[in-house]
Amino acid sequence: MTFFENQLKKGIFQICYCNNCNNTIWPPKEICHTCYKKTDWKKSKNLGKIIEFSKKESKYFGLIEIEEGIRVLGDISSTSMPKIDQLVRMSVIFDSKPHYSFIVENN
């Protein structure tokens, strides 16, 4: 299991970045794709906004942009239809794969 996955298991989304280039690296990699130096980690603030969404059965899902341009697909919890650019808070877990879940802020 990778560091990223291990941290997800603890409920922490770690953002991979390159100190040298000041770039975010996503999906996370050990080496920066620009300078090939070793990357570093910082904890996400777990805030994002909705880029696009749809619904499967009774559950919303969508593409969310969290810090510094990182985009993930995840479930969206909302009592009403989500809106583009709406702010969401992220929670994460990991079993055999990552699960990204988002709750609409001020729902």
Add this chain to the structure above:
Amino acid sequence: MSKVAIVGTGQTKFSKNDDDVEKLLFESANNCIQSVNNCDSSDIEGVLVSTNNNSKYLGAILSETMGIQPKISHSIEHLCSSGTNAIISAYAHISSGLSDIMLVSGAESATNPGQVLEWDKSRGNLEHPIYWGSMLTKAHKRKFQTTDEELAIVSAKNHKQAMDNPFAYSNEPRTISEVMNSKQITDDLRILDCSRSCSGSSSILLASEEKAKIFSDQPIWITGIGQKTTSASFTKNILDRIESTRISADFAYKMAKIEPKNIDVAEVHDAFSVCELMAISELGIVADNKSGDFVRNLFNTENRMINPRGGLIGAGHPLGATGISQTIEITNQLQGKSNKRQISNAKTGLIQNMSAAGTSSSIMVLEN
């Protein structure tokens, strides 16, 4: 650089049967050799296999099964566009002079587990293609006011066209209403908007200009090639664009010295209905906001210019074989051998094959 021609083709019927990929490869490769004048398997200098199957060493296995001891043989995997990428590799071998005659065979088994890109952590647990398909569809509706009916017309058209393709998975007609009322997968996708994984194989024989004249009375020339990979992870995409298709099409048009208006017939990668609308726009065949009208007009006038064999939605999508079957369709069209599917007087055709939500695209221009 030698010119490169397509001189032979062979396919199996696409189905849900759980066939061995080795057996499927042999069947289409054998059909391909049988389609060529005066060709013996010992003439073949290279064997490339395109597949996402986990079976090992398929280039060598197919060679041994066919009684070939090639100079060049290996497998090529690039998800859904493995087939066209294998053809492009064979083109490079021939045009550089490393080989004169290359067999390219693609196959997939319906139960193959190797069709999900586990590396892409940005998809989380929503790794099935229906999730990115829904995002692209919703974004297209939002930006271009695309309607559910326009999306359904893509599927109805391609199912109708697949009825005249003897190798297609589906030979059932589907009305617009049937598509719009088919099982709802998400708010933005119905089951009949989706292509289906299936078993199947297709093979193609490529030859240098010198050998092409020996093997075929109607060689079809590969005159343009473009390939572009913008990323591997889906979430880097701009949702209402397939940037890799636009860029690779530009490369192919420049190489062939043609413009989009010169295209008589095209096979495009309709993994989902919306992908056909997006592809024809990125290829420059129609403006972004007119793709729905364009496809509606094709359907109403029974014009088969786009996806005459039924596309992925009608014909099925055995990943490693799809790009080769698309190329075979355009080859047959340019040879005037497409029977009921024939576009009259087709001289220039195009293939658009893509992978992983359009993060990579391959384009080929063929001419007779």
